[in-house]
Amino acid sequence: MTTKLNNKGKKIIGFRFAGSYYAVDTWKGLLITVSEILSQQYGSSFYERARELCGSKLVYFSKNTTGMREPKKIGDTNVYVETKWDADTMETHCRRLIAQFGYSDWDLKVEKTSDSHLNAGKQKSENSQKRERIRLQP
Numbered sequence: 001m002t003t004k005l006n007n008k009g010k011k012i013i014g015f016r017f018a019g020s021y022y023a024v025d026t027w028k029g030l031l032i033t034v035s036e037i038l039s040q041q042y043g044s045s046f047y048e049r050a051r052e053l054c055g056s057k058l059v060y061f062s063k064n065t066t067g068m069r070e071p072k073k074i075g076d077t078n079v080y081v082e083t084k085w086d087a088d089t090m091e092t093h094c095r096r097l098i099a100q101f102g103y104s105d106w107d108l109k110v111e112k113t114s115d116s117h118l119n120a121g122k123q124k125s126e127n128s129q130k131r132e133r134i135r136l137q138p
Contacts, residue, residue, distance in 0.1 A: 007087035009114060016109040017098070027090040028072065028083040030110065034094045035061075036075040038101055047079050049100040053093065058082060060093060 012030055014023040017037060024030050039046040050061040058067070060082050065071040071080035085093065091110060098108055 005088040005091055007091060007112065010087065010112040012087070013111040013113060015111060018103065018107050027085075027087040031081060031083060031085075031090045031094055032072050032074065034097060034108070035079075035081050038097065039074050039077050039079065042101060047077070050079070050081075050097060052100060053096055 007027070012024055012027055014021060015030055015034075016022075017034060022033050022037075024033055035046075035050070038050070042049070047061065047063070051059070053060045058069075061074075062068060062071070062080055062082075063078050065080050068080060068082050068084075070082065070084035072083045073080055083090075095105055095108060099105075
């Protein structure tokens with residue numbers, strides 16, 4: 001992946017992968033859903049390819065949860081994915097995972113919104129509540 005990610009303060013809305021759209025509301029959901037899609041598509045070869053992704057200290061995919069900090073089971077498989085990562089790392093792992101199966105960076109499009117956008121909505125709501133309180137006062 002050539003682009004530097006900056007997901008800090010951004011909320012995921014969903015993602016498009018290989019022509020289909022998937023709604024997710026957490027970064028963990030992104031990693032788990034991409035893993036589920038690939039495991040359904042590639043069956044038993046999914047684990048063989050996915051387990052090649054690992055760090056110097058932690059495994060990312062395993063059939064054994066020992067040593068994993070926040071393992072989540074992938075669909076109906078006996079494979080677990082480590083989900084104790086920040087948003088940038090989750091997206092990076094997704095991109096590295098799809099590359100293991102021959103997909104390019106362009107095959108995964110993540111939709112996200114910034115905190116400032118969320119805070120603007122919150123501010124509008126607070127302002128509306130203030131206006132409502134002012135109208136209700138005699």
